[in-house]
Amino acid sequence: MPRASGKGYKQRPLRRYGFFIAVAGLIALLLLQSSPRLRGQVEPIRTAASDQLYNVTRPNLVDRLTGAAGKDRQILELETRVRELAQYKALALTMAERLEVYEDILNMQGEPGGAEVTARIMAETNGPFAEALLANAGAANGVQEGYFAENDRGLVGRVVQVGQRSSRILKVTDFNSRVPVMGEASGLRAMMFGGRDGLGRLTDLPEQGQFLPNERILTSGEGGLYPRGVVVGTVLPYEDDDIRVNLEMLRGQLSYVRLKPAISIPRPEDFPVETEVAEVTDEAGQ
Amino acid sequence: MMGLGSVPDFLSMRWDAARPRLRLAIGALIVALVGLAGLTPKALFGVPLTWPYVSLIAAVGWGRSGLAFGPIILLVLFGFAQDASQAPWGSHGLANLLTFGLAVVVSQTFDGDRGSGAGFELPLACLFAGVALVWAIASIAVGHAVRVTPMLAAYFATVIIYMLMAPLFDLGIRRGLRGGAAA
DSSP, X not given: OOEEEHHHHHHHHHHHHHHHHHHHHHHHHHHHTTSHHHHHHHHHHHHHHHHHHTOTTSOOHHHHHHTHHHHHHHHHXXXXXXXXXXXXXXXXXXXXXXXXXXXXXXXXXXXXXXXXXXXXXXXXEOSSOSSEEEESOOGGGTOOTTOEEEXXXXXXXXXXXXXXXOXXXXXXXXXXXXXXXXETTTOOEEEEEEOTTSOEEEESOOSXXXXXXXOEEEEOOGGGSXXXXXXXXXXXXXXXXXXXXXXXXGGSOOSEEEEEOOOOOOOGGGSOOOHHHHHHHHHHHX | OOOGGGHHHHHHHHHHHSOXXXXXXXXXHHHHHHHHHHHSOOEETTEEOOOOOHHHHHHHHHHTXXXXXXXXXXXXXXXXXXXXXXXXXXXXXXXXXHHHHHHHHHHHHSGGGTTSTHHHHHHHHHHHHHHHHHHHHHHHHHTSOOOSHHHHHHHHHHHHHHHHHGGGGOOSEEETOOGGGGO
C-alpha cells in the first residue's frame, strides 16, 4: 500500500529545482559537446568507460571454475598469432616477388645446380640439326656444353648448345652425331652415327672380328665425350654390309632426360712437372 | 515450516514492508544487472535480440512516487553508463530524466484514475515518450533522422519488461498525497 508523505510535499520545490538543474546541466553538457575541441577532450573518458563496460572478453567466475576461461584465452592467443603470421606470410610473399624483380633487373643468375640435371623436353627442333631436342635446363642450372643426355632406357644424345635456361641436345639418331661404342660381349670398338631410318649405324669397324647379333652396344668412353658403359642399343641381325643398332632410347619416354657431365680426361698440362724436385733428384744422383 | 506455496505471499509481504530506500536500491540493482547483460552480445539462433531501455522503466516506475533526489541521481548515472556506447554524454541521462519528470506529472495529474485503465496505459505512453526522446536526441546528435524500426522494437521490448517488472520499481510512496487520496 502506498504511503502518503507530507514531508515530501514541503520539500517539493527543492526537488523540483534539483530536477530542473539536472535537466539543464545535461542539456548544457550536450550543447558543449557540439564543440569538436571539447568533444575531443572527453573522448578519452568514453574510451576508458567503454573498455570497462564492454570488456566482455574478461572471463567470469563460471568460466574460471569450468576451465573454459583458460581455453578461451588460449584460443584468443592463437588467433592473435595466426593474424600475426598471416601478416608475415603476406610480407614474405611481397618480398619474394620484389626479390625476383630485383634479380631480373640485375640479370642475376641463381646458384649453379648439381652435376646432374633432370630436364623436361620442350621441343624437337627442326633447325640445322634435324635430330635435336630442346631441354628446359641451361647454364643457370649448371648444364654445360658436352653434357650427355640419357632417358630411362639409354643414351639420348649430347648437349651441343647451352643457353641460360635451355640446352640443345643432339640426338644419337642424327647423322652428324658420332658416338664411340663397344660391344658388351665382343669388346669390339666402333663409331656409331644416326641413320635416316631411326637406327644407329656402326662405322670404323675393327679389321678383325665382328659384332655379335643382339649384342648390347655400350659407350666405350674413348675421346671423353661419353663415359664408358652407357647403354646405347642392341645389334640387329646383319643385312648387307651395314651393322645396324636398335637404339634403346627409342623404347623409353622422351619427355624428360637426365643431363650428366661427360667424363673429363686430364690433359698433360693438368699435371705440371715439378722441376725443382727433379733438379734436386739430379743433384743427389750426381 | 513455510511451504513453497507460501513463498510468494511471504515475499509480497516483505516487499510491502520494505522501505522506499531499499526499494530504490533493489530497482537500481535490477537496472544495473539488466543493463550490464545488455552490453554483452545477444543473439538467439543467430538473430540479434532487441534489448529494452530498462532505465526508462525505472524512470516511469519511480516517477509514480513523485520527485526525489535519489531517482534523479541514479537516472543520470544510468544515463552516463548508457552513453558510454557512442552517444553524446548526457543524451540518455536527459531522456531518462525527462521521462521521469513526465511520469511524475502524469502520476500526479491522473492519480485519481489509478484504478482505471489509465494506470496501465499512461506508463506505456510515458515509455513511448521516453523512447521518442532517445530517438529525437540521437537524430539531433547525428544530424539526420535515425531509423525508427529498431526504436520501435526496443519500445515493445521495454513494454514487455515493464509489464513484468513494474512492481519492482514502485517505491511505495505517494508524495504530495494527503489522507484518503492515498488509498
